[in-house]
Amino acid sequence: MIRKFLFFSTLALLTLAQFFGLQRCATPSPPNGGPVDSVGPVLVLEESTPNFQTNFRPDRIELTFDEWVELDPQQEILISPPIELEGDNRPTLRRRTLLIPLEGVTLRDSVTYVVNIGGAIKDLNEGNPTENLRFVFATGPVLDTASVTGTVVDAFTGEPLDEIAVTLYSDLADTAVFTQNPTYFAQTDAAGTYTISNVRPGRYRVVALQRNPAARSYYADYTGVFPPLAVGFLDSLITVTDGENALEALRLSPVPISPRIVEADLEEYGVIKLTLNQAAGGVDLSASRTYRRNNFGDTLLLFYRQPGPDTLLVGRRGIEADTLIVTGEEASVDDALPLALINRTKGKVNPGEGIRLVFNRPVDSLDTARVRLYRDTLPAPVAFSYSIDSLYPAEVRLRASWSGAVPFRLEVLPGAVSDWYGIQNRDSIVADLNVDSGELYGDLVIYFTNLNPTIDYIVRLIDGNDQVVLGSRRYIDEQFEYVAEYKSLRPATYRMELIYDSNGNERYDVGDLRFGLQPETVQRFEIEPLRANWTVEKTIDL
Structure with missing residues (x-):
């Protein structure tokens, strides 16, 4: 009995060991010890669908690798010209093989297709991706070999843009870029560069898209459910010849949204408050009366001296999109809120900027007899001057002959400040x-030379955090030369930003493919670091 028990026990243990051994063989796992694998999966040519075939209309493509692989969910397999790999045509994996079903897909005649796999396949153990893997075939007798290369940058910042679809259209009809997928396309890399390979020589229209993540199309579907987020394009058609064709940089800008008035508040006397569906700074306003305009986020403030009937039109680049009728009787001066201080200089005062007082409405005048400025503990007040900001008249600046780092006391008595009303x-x-x-x-002094007097310019000073320096904006119109002086700046590294205001609306405008409008040109110029008690001068020759 004991021998039988030992025999069956040993047999059971051997069976279990064999079972778990088979389980380990069926589940790939990294080997123990040895150098870490750093090479991505390699295609086994003899087990894969042959690459670079002509007169080829496959029902499916099979690509087999030298190790177990998986799909990277962050990457996408793309085919140019576009083919939607959805439903039954979605790529799948079978052990070491990538399957791309194409049964039922309509392929164009005499076209070279490029399956861009890139790094969408990675090995199962270390996660090493494939590198620039492509599968190419032609439905006609010839494989096209020309290529188109270039870069895509943000039109405003000039920074390169990643994952932007650059498309080529052989259909040169104006409507093609809005209604149908392109003939060829490629995506930019982290450096903003792209290469569209296997292109047939000919003439093409070029459009770059930042696609909506939910979009299935590769065209500028402005009226669809998922329109593009940003668009760039070349003004002229390109002619592709054999070999490499390098293009100028494509400048991408956000797709402009048609301005709409979400809410209108006319109850406070002296100001019309319009809440818009976008940042107010990019919206044009047309009106018959004169207003002092200020932009705060999505709110447009229109200050007026006297009420009256008017029709307010909001739009962009002369295209009106929404209207507000004003009777002029919505508010009475009796309903006006008290004039109040809403912001002021706090902490240490920059002697060049002076003391800043911001009120809730435009200021008309300051009664200096009701204002006292004392230095330290001296009983006699200090002489000062004041100015009202021309761009934002609710802001008043007080300046004096500051001497050294000493404390001051400011007293503004009731009745000292009068507003427009x-x-x-x-x-x-x-x-x-x-x-x-x-x-x-x-101090910083910038000399602009060789300006084009037929173009208006906006200049702004940018600090090290890419923020516009408060009060640094200047507007240049109809001048050959201009000098921008900035006094009492904090020591730092600054850049000068120059915007070509091509339509003269005193704001930066994005492009619009629908109307063939390019984004306005922006240039930035480096300036040597500014030191304390120092003046930096720079000439910008255009």
Whole structure:
């Protein structure tokens, strides 16, 4: 009995060992020890559908690799000209083989197709991807060999853009780019570069798209459910010849949204508040009356001196999109809110900027007899001057002969500030401030030469955080030369931004493929670092 028990026990253990051994063989796993695998899967040519075939209309493509593989969910297998790999045509894996079913797909006649696999396949153990893997075939007797190369950049920042679809259209009809998939396309890499391979020589229209992630099409479907997010294009058709064809950079800009007035608030006397469906700064306004305009995010503030009937039209580049009728009787001066301070300089005062006071409405005047500025503990007030900002008249600047880093006390008595409607401040404004020494700041002088007097320009100073320096905006119109001076800047590295305001609306405008409008040109110029108590001069010759 004991011998039988030992025999059957041993047999059971051997069976279990064999079972688990088979399980381990059926499930791929990395080997123990040895160098780490750093090479991606390699195609086994003799077990795969032959590449670079002509007169070829496959029902499916099989690509077998030298190791077990998996699909990278972050990558996409793309075919040019576009074929939707959905449903029964979705790529699948069978052990070491990638299957791309094409049964039922209509292939164009005499066209070279490129299956861009790129790095969508990776090995199962280390996750090493394939590199620039492509499968090419032609439905006609010839494989096209020309290529088109170039870069795609953000039209405003100039930075290269990744994962942008660059498309070529052999159908030169104006409507083709809006209604049908392109003849060829490729996607940009992290450096913003692209190569469209196996292109037939001929004439093409070029369009670049940042596609909506949910979109299935590769054309500028503005009226569809998933329109493109950004578009760029070349003004002229290109002629592709044999070999490599390098193109100028494509400048991509967001697809403009038709402006709409979401909400209109006319209840406060002196100002019309329009909430828009987008940033107010990019929207044009047309009106018969004169307003002082200010943009705050998606809110457009229109200050007026006297109420009256008007028709407000909002749009972009002269194309009107929405309308608001104003009777001029929506609010009375009796309904106006008290004139109040909403912001001011806090902490240390930059001697070049002075003391900044911001009110809730445009300021008309300041009664200097009701304003006192004291230095330290001295009883006699200090002489000062004031100015009202021409772009934002709700802001007042007080300047004095600051001497050294000493404390100051500001007292603004009731009735000192009057707004456009004769309303005065009711409350006193008292502020204790410390003024920095002027030696802690520097000056910057920019000389612009060879300007085109038929073009208007917007210039702005950009700091090290890519933010526009407050108060640095200048507008240049009909001039050959211009000098921009910036006093009392904090020591830092700055850049000068120059916007070509081609339509003269004093704002930057994106492009619009539908109307053949390119985004306005933006240039940025490096400036040597600014040091304390120093003046930097730079000439920008255009």
